[in-house]
Each structure stands twice: as C-alpha cells, then as structure tokens.
Amino acid sequence: MSKKITSILIANRGEIALRVIRACKELGIRSIAIYSDEDTRAVHVKRADEAHHIGPAPPAQSYLNMAKIVETAKAAGADAIHPGYGFLSENENFPEMCEKNGIIFIGPTAKAMDVTGDKMKCKAVMKKAKVPTVPGSDGTIEDVEKAADIAHQAGYPVMLKSAFGGGGRGIRLCKDEKQLRQEFEMASAESKAAFGKSALFVEKYLQRIRHIEFQLLRDSHGNGRHLFERECSIQRRHQKLIEMSPSPVVDQKTRERIGEIAVRAAAAVDYLNAGTAEFLRDPEGNFYFIEINSRLQVEHPVTELVTGLDLVKLQIHVAQGGEIPFKQEDLKMNGCAIECRINAEDPFYDFAPSTGAVPSCNIPYGPGVRVDTYLYPGCTVSGYYDSLVAKLLAWGSNFEEARVRMRNALDEFTIEGINTTIPLYKTIMDESNFIKGEISTDYLERFKVFDRMNEEVKAEASKNAQAAVAAALLQSELVKKSAAPSQINNNGQKASRWKMMRATS
Incomplete structure (x- = not known):
C-alpha cells in the first residue's frame, strides 16, 4: 500500500498542467508547478500552490x-510526480528515478x-496473450x-515504423520495393533523432482503416477496466x-x-x-x-464527458494504492463527445507553425462546451514547445447535438495574433462524409477537405467584400441625404417642437 498523496509536482506545462492542478484542488492536494524561462508568466505558474523555476526555455534544459x-x-516535499503527456511521460527511466528517490510516479x-x-x-x-496484431x-x-x-x-504497400516512441515520427509508407529502399535510411534517421534509437519494423499497410482506441485503467490489485x-x-x-466517443462503427x-x-492486453x-x-x-x-500508450492521453476529456x-483523480487514487472504485458493468456511456485539437498551425500553408503574442482571445462557453487551454489575452505562444494551444470539446445527447454545438463553439472561438486549425475544423463539422461517419485515417485526402476549406474561405471573403461595398x-x-437642405428641415422641425413646448408651458 502506497502512502497517501498530499502534494504533487506536475512535470509539465500548458493546459495539461492546469488540468492536473484542478484535480489537485478538488482533492485538497498541494500542487507544485515547474516552469522554464519561457513560461514565467504562464497560467499554470499562477494557479499552482507553488511554482519553481526549472531552467532555460529549451526542453532538454x-x-x-x-x-x-x-x-x-x-x-x-512532493509525495508524487504527475508527468502529464509528452516530455518525460513515456521515458522508462523517469519512474525508476522517482522510485529510487522515494517519490510516487503517477503512471x-x-x-x-x-x-x-x-x-x-x-x-x-x-x-502470446492471443491479442490480434497487424501482419x-x-x-x-x-x-x-x-x-x-x-x-x-506481407505484400505491398507496407509501413516502415520506428520500434520506439510515437506521435507519427519514424513512419514511412512504402508502395513498392524501390520506395522502401529510399525511405529506410530516412525513417531510421528520424527514429534516431526523435527517440535515440533507430530500430525499425515492417507492418502491412491496411487501407481505409480507422484508428480506434480504448481507454484503460488498471490498479495495483490486478483490477482492469476499459472506459x-x-x-x-x-x-x-x-x-x-x-x-x-462513441465511434460510429x-x-x-x-x-x-x-x-x-x-483489458487483457494491459494485464499481459x-x-x-x-x-x-x-x-x-x-x-x-x-x-x-x-500499441499501448503508457500515459494520460491528450484526448482523455472525451472519455470524461461520456462517462x-x-x-486524473482516478490516476491519483490508483497511484496511492487504491482499488478502482467501480466494476466494468457499472459503467454506462452517456451521449456523444467530440474534441478538436486547436493547434497553433496554419492549415492554409501546410500547417506551418504559428507563434507569437496573443493580444486577444474569445473562449466559447455554453451547454455541453468544455475548453482546456492555457490561453489568455496578452499571453505568448512559444516556438519551443508543442503547438497545441487548446482542446475544444462539445458534448451532446447524440452525435448531431454534439456536432452542432462544436460547430457553434468553433464560430465563437477567436484567437488573435496567430493562425490556428480552427478553419479546418469548421469545414469538417459541416462535411457530409464526417456527418455520415464515413471517416478513415486518409479522410482529409480522400474527400479533398483542404480544397473545400479553401473554397469556403474564398466564398466567405467574397461575401464580406460584397457586404463592404454595399455598406460603403x-x-x-446617407451622406448625400444629410446635406444642408435636410439639415434646415431638421432645424425647422426642432424649432417647431420648441414652439409647441413654449405654447403648452
């Protein structure tokens, strides 16, 4: 049995640091933030019970x-460390170092x-556990x-993948042997640069596939649940x-x-x-x-909204030795939730990074709308860290209600000073194949969503230009009508009203 956690250091930044801080406040746990030179004015630094400078802006430092x-x-005096996602969250040396120093690793x-x-x-x-894997x-x-x-x-096409890490790095699609030979060295180098190891593996490329994941929770007593x-x-x-969530299929x-x-995979x-x-x-x-992603996922709020x-509170409960407080049959899925990752990238220019000051921003609110973000008017989006600036979520009693709420929330969400992926999501929310649930990992290319996004923006710009001309x-x-003769008439009317007031007084 682990000791009761009374203080947690959050080894992260941005919206996930704020997310953990909120859970700590609800549990009466002291939250300890860390920050780099780049984050001295960050919200997580202000919201935590205490904050400590950790080093220069570059993540390695x-x-x-x-x-x-x-x-x-x-x-x-922290009892535990929560790694969030990214950074050290999947580095096996980190929990080992925590354990050696008498600190609970929440993971x-x-x-x-x-x-x-x-x-x-x-x-x-x-x-060995009879879990089906890709050939x-x-x-x-x-x-x-x-x-x-x-x-x-295996038969072409195949995927070359790094045996380590994730996030789409060290992955190459090869349609024939010539392409495989060309891509092999590049994939090895990318894996080496990202994860320090260059080992690759070959996997059959499955076309028109869907990526579906199951949220897991498992405690130290051997109890496993899927959410x-x-x-x-x-x-x-x-x-x-x-x-x-749920998936349409x-x-x-x-x-x-x-x-x-x-659950069997987690037990294995x-x-x-x-x-x-x-x-x-x-x-x-x-x-x-x-694969199993051994951390809290960026998209965990989707599961929170439907369950x-x-x-995060469950993570802390399990980390201090507690048993999962519910049976599998106790869980019920309620409604539908959608999350859009708002990234500081320009979807009109191949998702080029967009950084700098945010002089103003408007965060959407309303029934079923949740926003996890570190943005505030006057903040700065740094080029040193991940491009995710906000997670916009919409919940509804069914998919259609969630979709409409998301579309409206995207209309309300404005972030000045930087480019974001919001225009792309506006297009997707109204795209017929998305509405029908006809999606796959090649959805954007298959249905030419970027072309549609560009057409919609051009149409909107044309409409705005026409409206501006009409207004002019x-x-x-109005200026012509307000010339001298009408002014005299107006003065005359005013004079008449003055005379009437004099007559009745």
Missing part, C-alpha cells in the same frame, strides 16, 4: 531534465513502460535487405486532429469484445494506472492491436 525535476520535487511502472515503449517487444507479448515483422530490422524480404512476404472507445481516425501525418457487442481484449504487460490500447480497424470490421469520470454605397447615400 528544463522539462526534460529528469535530475533537476526530481531534485526540485524533493526540495519542495505505469518502469518495467511496464519498457515493454510498451518497444513496439516489437510489446507485439511479442500480445501474440509484419516479429522483431526489429536493422538491415534494408531483410526489410525488403518481409515486405515481399469505452474513442474514434481517432481524422489525422494528418499520423497526428490526431479530432477525437470522439462500434456497437455494444463489439465494444464489449474489443474492450475485453484491451502488468500495466498500472491510466493508459490506452490502440487498434486499427479494417473495412471488414477486423481489429488489430498496435462522468475524472481520469449605403453610407454614401
């Missing part, structure tokens, strides 16, 4: 500095993280000749853009079947705390396990 973070936690053990962080090691464990290599591949042999056996699915198929370069029978597989690696089992679903309805649960003409007419 601040939010990725394990020794400094653990040293700060000990000096501040999986180093051993479980080591397995889940190595896709080939994880795949071998899943095969391809059984181990990592250092040689392009071996990769070509396996690709030939239903999230549809994450709308992506760009393997980066998720929109998530929702998952019925209750499938939910129970794949949910049970997800002796997983602890919150995590996510990720699957690919082909057009025939087959599900293939691809009524607080995942109207103003011109």
Whole structure:
C-alpha cells in the first residue's frame, strides 16, 4: 500500500498542467508547478500552490531534465510526480528515478513502460496473450535487405515504423520495393533523432482503416477496466486532429469484445494506472492491436464527458494504492463527445507553425462546451514547445447535438495574433462524409477537405467584400441625404417642437 498523496509536482506545462492542478484542488492536494524561462508568466505558474523555476526555455534544459525535476520535487516535499503527456511521460527511466528517490510516479511502472515503449517487444507479448496484431515483422530490422524480404512476404504497400516512441515520427509508407529502399535510411534517421534509437519494423499497410482506441485503467490489485472507445481516425501525418466517443462503427457487442481484449492486453504487460490500447480497424470490421500508450492521453476529456469520470483523480487514487472504485458493468456511456485539437498551425500553408503574442482571445462557453487551454489575452505562444494551444470539446445527447454545438463553439472561438486549425475544423463539422461517419485515417485526402476549406474561405471573403461595398454605397447615400437642405428641415422641425413646448408651458 502506497502512502497517501498530499502534494504533487506536475512535470509539465500548458493546459495539461492546469488540468492536473484542478484535480489537485478538488482533492485538497498541494500542487507544485515547474516552469522554464519561457513560461514565467504562464497560467499554470499562477494557479499552482507553488511554482519553481526549472531552467532555460529549451526542453532538454528544463522539462526534460529528469535530475533537476526530481531534485526540485524533493526540495519542495512532493509525495508524487504527475508527468502529464509528452516530455518525460513515456521515458522508462523517469519512474525508476522517482522510485529510487522515494517519490510516487503517477503512471505505469518502469518495467511496464519498457515493454510498451518497444513496439516489437510489446507485439511479442500480445501474440502470446492471443491479442490480434497487424501482419509484419516479429522483431526489429536493422538491415534494408531483410526489410525488403518481409515486405515481399506481407505484400505491398507496407509501413516502415520506428520500434520506439510515437506521435507519427519514424513512419514511412512504402508502395513498392524501390520506395522502401529510399525511405529506410530516412525513417531510421528520424527514429534516431526523435527517440535515440533507430530500430525499425515492417507492418502491412491496411487501407481505409480507422484508428480506434480504448481507454484503460488498471490498479495495483490486478483490477482492469476499459472506459469505452474513442474514434481517432481524422489525422494528418499520423497526428490526431479530432477525437470522439462513441465511434460510429462500434456497437455494444463489439465494444464489449474489443474492450475485453484491451483489458487483457494491459494485464499481459502488468500495466498500472491510466493508459490506452490502440487498434486499427479494417473495412471488414477486423481489429488489430498496435500499441499501448503508457500515459494520460491528450484526448482523455472525451472519455470524461461520456462517462462522468475524472481520469486524473482516478490516476491519483490508483497511484496511492487504491482499488478502482467501480466494476466494468457499472459503467454506462452517456451521449456523444467530440474534441478538436486547436493547434497553433496554419492549415492554409501546410500547417506551418504559428507563434507569437496573443493580444486577444474569445473562449466559447455554453451547454455541453468544455475548453482546456492555457490561453489568455496578452499571453505568448512559444516556438519551443508543442503547438497545441487548446482542446475544444462539445458534448451532446447524440452525435448531431454534439456536432452542432462544436460547430457553434468553433464560430465563437477567436484567437488573435496567430493562425490556428480552427478553419479546418469548421469545414469538417459541416462535411457530409464526417456527418455520415464515413471517416478513415486518409479522410482529409480522400474527400479533398483542404480544397473545400479553401473554397469556403474564398466564398466567405467574397461575401464580406460584397457586404463592404454595399455598406460603403449605403453610407454614401446617407451622406448625400444629410446635406444642408435636410439639415434646415431638421432645424425647422426642432424649432417647431420648441414652439409647441413654449405654447403648452
């Protein structure tokens, strides 16, 4: 039994740091923030019970500095560290360092993280546990000749993937052997740069697939639960853009079947705390396990909205040795939730990063609307960190209500000074295939969504220009009518009213 947690250092920044701080306040736990030179005026610094400077702006010298973070936690008297997502959240050395220093790591053990962080090691464990996996290599591949042999056996197209990390990095689609040979070195180099390791594996490329994940929770007493699915198929370069629950293609029978597989997968690696089992679903309805994300997901609020649960509070409860306080059959899915990731990127220019001061912003509100963000008027979006500036969520009793609420919230959401992905989401919310649930990981390209977005913006600009011309003409007419003769008439009317007032007084 772990000790009761009374103080938590949050080893992160931005909206996820604020999310953890809010959970701490509800539980009466002292929250301890850290910040870099770039974040001295950040909201999480002001909202935490206390905050400590951690280093210069570059992540390697601040939010990725394990020794400094653990040293700060000990000096501040923190019982536990919450890693959020990104940064050190999936580094197996971090929980090990925390444990050695008597600090509770709110997440999986180093051993479980080591397995889940190595896709080939994880795949071998899943095969043993009879969890369905995507056809391809059984181990990592250092040689392009071996990769070509396996690709030939699996059949093109194939994917080259890094055996470590995630976030879409170290991934290449190869349609034939020539392309595989060209991409192999590039994928290896990208994996090496991103994760420090260059090992790749080959996987059959499944076309028209959907990316569906199951939220997991497992405690130290061996109890595992799934908190239903999230549809994450709308992506760009393997980066998720929109998530929702329930998935349009998952019925209750499938939910129970794949949910049970997800729980079995977590047990196979002796997983602890919150995590996510990720699957690919082909057009025939087959599900293939691809990985376990050993952290709290960016899109966790989607699950919170349809279950009524607080995942961060549950994380803390499990981390201090508590049992999951509900049975699988106790969980019910309520309504539909959609999340749009608002990134500081320009969708009209190949998602070029957009940074700088935000002189003003308007955050949407209303029934079923939730916004997790660090934005405030006068803040600055830094180029040192992730481009995510806000998570906009809409809940409804059904998909259509959630969609309409999201569309209205996107109209209300304005962020001055930077470009964001909001225009793209406005287009998607009204796109017929999205409304019908006809989505896949190639949705944006398949239905030429960017072309439609550009057309809509041009049409809106033309409409605004016409309105401006009409307004100018109207103003011109008003000026003509307000010339001297009418002014005399007005004065005459005023004089008449004055005389009438004199006569009746």
